[in-house]
Every structure is written in C-alpha cells, then in structure tokens.
Amino acid sequence: MRTALFLLLTVSVFAQTPRPGVNYDEAKVGNDPLPDLKLTTAEDWTNKRRPEILKLFEDNVYGKTPANIGTPKFEVTVTKTDALGGLATRKFIHISLPERPVWQGMDVMLYIPNGSRVAPCFVGLSFGGNQAVSPENDVPISTRWMRDSKDKGIVDHRATEASRGTSSSRWPLEMILRRGFAVATCYYGDIEPDHADGWKDGLRAAVSKDGANTVWKDGEWGAIGAWAWGLSRIVDYLETDKLIDSKHVAVIGHSRLGKTSLWAGMQDTRFGVVISNDSGEGGAALMRRDFGETTAIITKAFPHWFTPKYASYAGNAAACPVDMHMLIALAAPRPVYIASAAEDHWADQKGEFLSGKFASPVYALFGEKGVVVDEQPAIDTPVGDFIGYHMRTGKHDVTDYDWTQYLNFATRHWKK
Ligand code: GTR
Secondary structure (H helix, E strand, O other), X not given: OHHHHHHHHHHHHHHHOOOOOOOOOHHHOOOOOOXXXXXXXXXXXXXHHHXXXXXXXXXXHHOEOOOOOOOOEEEEEEEEEEHHHHOEEXXXXXXXXXXXXXXXXXXXXEEEEOOOOOEEEEEEEEOOOHHHHOOOOOOOOOOOOOOOEOOOOEEOOEEOHHHOOOOHHHOOHHHHHHOOOEEEEEEHHXXXXXXOOHHHHOHHHHHOOOHHHXXXXXXXXXXXXXXXXXXXHHXXXXXXXXXXXXXXXXXXXXXXXXXXXXXXXXXXXXXXXXXXXXXXXXXXXXXXXXXXXXXXXXXXXXXXXXXXXXXXXXXXXXXXXXXXXXXXXXXXXXXXXXXXXXXXXXXXXXXXXXXXXXXXXXXXXOOOOOOOOOOOOOOOOOEOOOEEEEEEOOOOOOOHHHHHHHHHHHHHHHOO
C-alpha cells in the first residue's frame, strides 16, 4: 500500500515536472500585440484579405501546397455491408497518383451508417493506421513505417496484430454512426512517414523534381502540408461516393494532426466544419504567448512539419506576420471548433481559446458570432456559436466527451 502510494506520488510529481526552460507562468507569457486582421467588409474578406492571410501562412508557417500534382485514382477494394454488427457499410479505398507511381498511395477506411439515404462525413487522419482505429479484426494491418511503441503493438517500425484497436477509444465509431455520420480515415504515414527523413519515402519527394535530393526552401511545404493534401484527396473520393453527402464534410484531427486538420480546413473550403483537438503550438495556440511549447521548441524537435522559414521565428514570434487567430479566421464564414484538455498545458489551452476569441470579429462581418464569451470558460463547459470551444477534464487525448461536442456542433450547424 505504502509502496503503491509512493509510486503514485512519484509518477504524478514527475508528470507535472515542468521541462527546464518551459514557461508555465501566466505572468510571464509576454504581451506582444497580435497582428491586425484588418477587417472591413465580408466581401473584402472573402476576395482580398482571406487570400492574403492564406498566403502569409504558406510563406511563413506551413509552405505552399504545389498545384498540379496529378489526378488521383480511386480503387474501392472491399465493401462489407454488415460492418459493426450491421450498423454500417465499410469500404476501403486506395487513392494513388498514377502520374507519380513512386508514391505508394493511401488506404482510406470509410464507415457509412446503414439505412441513411446519404450521410454527412467526418474525415481525419490516424496515428496508428486503420487496424488501430477499428474494433473489427478483419481490417488489414498497415504495412507502413510507424514509430515504435510497445503499448501500441508497433515493433521494428511495423504494426503487429497487437496494434488492433489500440486507437479505438479516440474513434468512437458506433457513437458517430448512430448519430448518422460517416467516418473516413487513413494512416497519416501513408502520405509521409513522420520523422525527419520521412519525406524521402513519401509524397513530397515523389512530387519534387529533385526527389529525395530536394533542399527545401522557404515557402515550400512541410509534412503538415502533405498530410493536409491527403485529407483533401479523401474529399475528392467522397464526392464520387453516392452514399455520402459530400456537401457536409467535417475535418478533424488531434495534436499534430489537429494542426494538420486546421491547415487542410483553411485551404480547402469543401470542409464545412473544421475541428482542432488539442492542436497546440503550430495549431490553434497563439504563437506570441510564451506558455508550454513554443515556436523555438517545436521547430527544433519537428522541423520537417513546417516550411523552413517558420524556424526563423524561434524566440522571435513577434516578427512573424501572422498569429493563430488569423488561421482560425480563415475558416469564416464556416464553423470551426477548438478543443483543449485541462491537463494539456504543453498545448497552452488559454492560447488556444484566445485564438478563437480574437478570430471572432471576422464572423461579425457575416452577421454571425464566434466564441461569444470573453473569458475562457470553466472546464467541461462548451461555448460558442460559429467558433466552438471547450476545455475538457483530463489529458492530451480524444475522448467521447470531445466527440459528443463535435457531433452536436456539426448537427447544429448543418440543420441551420
Ligand atoms: C508533441 C508536440 C506537440 C504535439 C504532439 C502530438 O511532441 O510537441 O506539438 O503535436 O507531439 O502530436 O502528439
């Protein structure tokens, strides 16, 4: 008993030990002013200001998605009409680029609720592959590179049988399907393996004229850009599927994939709802706030996620012509949702809320409201109209609570 208590205390003290040099003191976050959204009229926003801001994000943060990469090809490989005990139809779709045969393509898993005429759909990438998302044991196991993880059944960079269902708590398929929504997902490493040299085996080398010898320049895309491109290709497929209501597609992602979901949703306006789950630095959190992870930390640990220029703002966020309220604003007039977790200080929950707050005036141009409140709401209290926000009890994760808010949010907006 004593030992157990001691262990518990040690573990929890350890979990809260701040990393040296990382600020968690609200009094020390700094007070650099945010760049001005320069709002005038809805028309000016849509035709002029929004494209300007989008370009600033390409130039300074994520890089530009190259045009004319090729026409995607869709092969529907398996259709199972009685998936999840008859609740859904499950399909696998292989998306490839015949003009870029070096790229291995992506394997999308799609669940559609049975009995609905056409279903709105959530689209999101996964960290562990389709077999980790699904509770069904006949889902093919991803054969792609993955980060080793004993807990998740990843050995020698490959998923094993033990990886089945390891992410299913983050993808409550039954709950989503019962609310009438379809879900389309794919392993993010299908597009580009997530490590510093991963691009050499991924889409970015396949489409660059210098292939694996490319030297990335300022303004050229990073891994987040490539993953976001993949999300848009899933929508391309959904537009061809008669069981899907492709006018109602939401994009969702957690953490680094939340940054990706935001960037995909801001570039591709076919995403009618954009959702960021605990996206933190490089996602919804304001970069000018020095709290938790910073531009300096993230660009050192994960330089391959961004365009090279972004690293030049390390320790000097004030020099960056954008901050993340401008990223959130790019959704307007579409609804966007930002979620934080109470224990996820690394992601700077207040910075995530404030980007929603400071993006809110853009919705006024369209006669709508953003987060509605001025102060960050209490834990487990969702707020907001066109910008939804909540901070859930618990740690950095995706839970049923988060999904319940997203399902409510999409349902509310799509019934308007
Ligand atoms: C962390 C990174 C965060 C977040 C997270 C994740 O190591 O610092 O920005 O992206 O990874 O994706 O789980």
